[in-house]
Amino acid sequence: MIMKKILVGVIFLATLIAGLAFLPAVNAQEESSNGTDTSNVVSAEQAEKVASYSIKEISESIVNFSEWKNATVKLSTVYYDLEGKKSAYSFNVIENEKQIGSIFISATKDNCPVLEFSKGKIPNEIPEFTTRSKLLVEERANKIKSESNNKEELTIGKMKPLYLGPTFYYAEYTLTDKKGKAKEKVIVDLPFSTIVDFNEPNVNVPDEKKHYFNSTYLQHQHEIRKQDSNTQWITLEKEMIDPSSYSTSSSSKSIRGVPKYKWYYGCSPTASGMVLGYWASHGYSYLVTGYDLVRELASAMGTDWPGSGATWPYKIDDGIEKVCNNHGYNNFDASNDIYVSWNEVKAEVNANKPFVLSMLNGGTGNGYTQPYGEHSVTCIGYYDGNQDYVYLHDTWDTSNVHYLAFGSWTGAMATWVRP
Known part of the structure; x- marks a missing residue:
């Protein structure tokens, strides 16, 4: 399958956002012996209870996970951040002694309780990933040896699993000399089998668009995540004590009549095409539909096609308005919102206005x-x-609506489309 990507944040943001998303959340709270606040730290035992409770809720609220109803969980891995603090716990979901999925629980209450879940395997339990990561580190150790004057052998330490957010699965190895002195830390991206350097950006953003990706944006995203997460933990702990409160507090809504388009010319024009395709059948019949519409949007957005199908995020709203104007509708207001909140999502859906959601390092949909x-x-x-979940037409599948936990990304932008 071809990866359908958009340059929502560019890849160099991974270092900034990952650090912002997880480091501040745990650095201030860990060691009670030092007099620091440990109220937001989640133990492995607490995480297991949350995982057990959550898979039951998931089985009841998402049809494709109904087989999790009678499943159990088993701790797989304790993850850390770049500073060596606990960031997450992963659990295998077990049914009839077989692994049928996995769920990740935060190790701090400053991140949402359920970080992600899927029917797949946990990355650091996939032998191909761990074997390739070890080989890359061995190559790195040999390179250091060949470049040194004394040709000193380096010892590769035990792998430390890192989790820096959805899709951010890493393996950290420490290279030590004969005296046991650490010479270098090597971090490998497990799914992509590459050594990463968190101090080296590799993509430039146009100066006039850097406000989309600056530290103020990242800090704001972190504060939103922290506030929402604290609220989720309070609600969850209440419901675990009194499960009856769950049924009275939940709600859902779907917008009917939104078409499903398969990926074509790029994910941004395809997703935008589904939004305008909806409006074409709701009073704006002069708009074209289907792949003709997607092709026109790709041109208006400057999508890289023929090519990767990537679209700069700040061009999505302008492209939508341009296409609407081309067909005689100058009343459409499309706007990019890099501070998207849960309340905004609900308000937009409640008003029957589908929108484009662009993710940086988005998690795994059901x-x-x-x-x-x-x-x-x-x-x-x-x-x-x-x-909280968002319901999606994701451009990968024209048969089903998919679900994704809100916040299962390290950055996101909504493009509201309002006639």
């Missing part, structure tokens, strides 16, 4: 083992409960 990564989708609904 029914998939592959994460969305850098991808644009059409949001057509929500589920508001213990865990």
